[in-house]
Amino acid sequence: DTAVSQTPKYLVTQMGNDKSIKCEQNLGHDTMYWYKQDSKKFLKIMFSYNNKELIINETVPNRFSPKSPDKAHLNLHINSLELGDSAVYFCASSQERLAGITTDTQYFGPGTRLTVL
Amino acid sequence: RKEVEQDPGPFNVPEGATVAFNCTYSNSASQSFFWYRQDCRKEPKLLMSVYSSGNEDGRFTAQLNRASQYISLLIRDSKLSDSATYLCVVSSGGSYIPTFGRGTSLIVHP
Helix, strand or coil: CCCEEEECCEEEECCCCCEEEEEEECCCCCEEEEEEECCCCCEEEEEEEECCEEEEECCCCCCEEEEEEECCEEEEEECCCCHHHCEEEEEEEECCCECCECCCCCEECCCEEEEEC | CCCEEECCCCEEEECCCCEEEEEEECCCCEEEEEEEEECCCCCEEEEEECCCCCEEECCEEEEEECCCCEEEEEECCCCHHHCEEEEEEEEECCCCCCEECCCEEEEEEC
């Protein structure tokens, strides 16, 4: 009964390939996120969706495309992988945004460790 | 100046010690503040939210100083299991973009 799950947990691939990471939450939350944590341990937000609608899109190369088929899922597709994409990618979810602000806890998935060779 | 700054440490303390971390933020319009804990090779988990009046949860106390734009985390009677990285998170109103600090590493030794 994992709250936020991600697959795969590890992903090793060659430069230039296209790959996807899947995320699912069973908490009934309306908002989901993708974060990237690099080797220096900085955790940086990439995207956020609220009820399948994109609400945050930080400065991320357009090789990264999020897709939310429903509010329980937020997948991340990466085209033409580069060495610098190697990182741990975390999915997270939180309660519905209220009045434009949410102060609710974010629940993180276990992370996907991506290594690009 | 980075938006959210933390001393990366590591803070090396003996069991039973009291240790405090600070986190400074640059956006005076910031409205929500949190401390998360991240164990090695694990996901971040909420430790506590930080309220204007300050709040305490067992051995942990969080404070917010809006005038000086920092939040703090105090851990009393440190346990070996407190060893982790502590992440400060700040967000502004409007579109709520949570900004994480790079974390402060705590090592509690016997």
